[in-house]
Amino acid sequence: xxxxxxxxxxxxxxxxxxxxxxxxxxxxxxxxxxxxxxxxxxxxxxxxxxxxxxxxxxxxxxxxxxxxxxxxxxxxxxxxxxxxxxxxxxxxxxxxxxxxxxxxxxxxxxxxxxxxxxxxxxxxxxxxxxxxxxxxxxxxxxxxxxxxxxxxxxxxxxxxxxxxxxxxxxxxxxxxxxxxxxxxxxxxxxxxxxxxxxxxxxxxxxxxxxxxxxxxxxxxxxxxxxxxxxxxxxxxxxxxxxxxxxxxxxxxxxxxxxxxxxxxxxxxxxxxxxxxxxxxxxxxxxxxxxxxxxxxxxxxxxxxxxxxxxxxxxxxxxxxxxxxxxxxxxxxxxxxxxxxxxxxxxxxxxxxxxxxxxxxxx
Ligand code: IPM
Ligand code: MG
Numbered sequence: 001x002x003x004x005x006x007x008x009x010x011x012x013x014x015x016x017x018x019x020x021x022x023x024x025x026x027x028x029x030x031x032x033x034x035x036x037x038x039x040x041x042x043x044x045x046x047x048x049x050x051x052x053x054x055x056x057x058x059x060x061x062x063x064x065x066x067x068x069x070x071x072x073x074x075x076x077x078x079x080x081x082x083x084x085x086x087x088x089x090x091x092x093x094x095x096x097x098x099x100x101x102x103x104x105x106x107x108x109x110x111x112x113x114x115x116x117x118x119x120x121x122x123x124x125x126x127x128x129x130x131x132x133x134x135x136x137x138x139x140x141x142x143x144x145x146x147x148x149x150x151x152x153x154x155x156x157x158x159x160x161x162x163x164x165x166x167x168x169x170x171x172x173x174x175x176x177x178x179x180x181x182x183x184x185x186x187x188x189x190x191x192x193x194x195x196x197x198x199x200x201x202x203x204x205x206x207x208x209x210x211x212x213x214x215x216x217x218x219x220x221x222x223x224x225x226x227x228x229x230x231x232x233x234x235x236x237x238x239x240x241x242x243x244x245x246x247x248x249x250x251x252x253x254x255x256x257x258x259x260x261x262x263x264x265x266x267x268x269x270x271x272x273x274x275x276x277x278x279x280x281x282x283x284x285x286x287x288x289x290x291x292x293x294x295x296x297x298x299x300x301x302x303x304x305x306x307x308x309x310x311x312x313x314x315x316x317x318x319x320x321x322x323x324x325x326x327x328x329x330x331x332x333x334x335x336x337x338x339x340x341x342x343x344x345x346x347x348x349x350x351x352x353x354x355x356x357x358x359x360x361x362x
Contacts (some may be wrong), residue, residue, distance in 0.1 A: 012277025014072025044074030044089035054092025101265035135242025257288030
């Protein structure tokens with residue numbers, strides 16, 4: 001299979017982790033006889049520095065002509081405490097999501113048993129958790145009208161029926177292949193946009209009579225997620241509620257450094273770790289590349305339909321964890337100090353596992 005992948009390393013630890021994503025994909029291509037070609041493009045702070053624009057036209061073009069996009073992370077501390085800066089790295093990512101119509105953000109929360117002790121939650125509470133978040137990604141308060149005067153600022157949360165219908169369908173389709181329950185998260189006791197969300201989800205639910213719908217307010221959902229995460233299977237949320245809940249849910253899995261995501265629409269899809277650019281550890285070779293590597297597994301499966309290749313990547317990550325190797329963010333009291341590795345070391349071990357599997361199959 002021939003595939004073209006555009007790599008947007010972005011900012012901070014982005015390059016450190018995407019370089020491993022690329023190496024893993026190259027090894028998979030070698031194992032299974034595929035041809036993957038890669039091209040790089042700028043996004044975020046690095047793009048602002050080079051061109052003044054967080055999403056240069058050239059980047060968008062390179063994304064549109066690709067079969068899949070691998071993204072690291074965007075963001076830089078320089079913008080955090082300076083609200084006067086009008087051009088910001090995150091605008092590049094948001095514009096990219098919008099331009100590519102990536103309205104469905106899929107974030108799986110799966111527990112690697114090996115990491116049960118790395119979570120701040122009790123082992124018995126989290127073992128066996130398997131949640132699939134469907135976060136709406138191109139609407140809601142992220143893209144509503146904004147207004148700012150000296151004393152007043154407004155961000156509006158807008159949803160149309162169409163926007164809710166299409167993401168809801170994706171969530172229900174997934175639920176049909178799983179536990180047949182969808183938790184739809186909103187704040188319908190306060191917000192009109194949530195009341196429209198709820199009514200629309202109920203309408204779509206009629207097309208899937210086998211699936212149970214449970215509506216939950218966002219504040220309750222945030223609490224239930226750590227009280228008893230196993231009650232959730234498919235979770236359907238708007239843009240901002242999903243942003244918040246998935247960061248929270250990352251702690252169930254032990255670390256943000258483990259969570260992959262896929263953003264899909266009707267054109268090319270984008271695959272990225274859910275963590276940020278982590279400027280505090282950038283350039284130190286200590287970031288966890290596993291979320292990015294697991295994002296390539298999602299790419300292989302969802303974008304290219306390469307299920308066995310995808311499983312191979314996940315199996316390699318699991319094998320390395322089983323041997324006790326960890327990055328800083330997922331170590332626990334039992335971790336052998338010699339097994340706490342740097343980005344490049346753990347990336348290499350995962351790569352070696354995939355290489356070793358080649359001889360098994362060929
Ligand atoms: C995410 C991130 C982004 C978001 C930021 C970087 C704009 O937090 O992908 O979850 O809020 O969507
Ligand atoms: Mg986020």
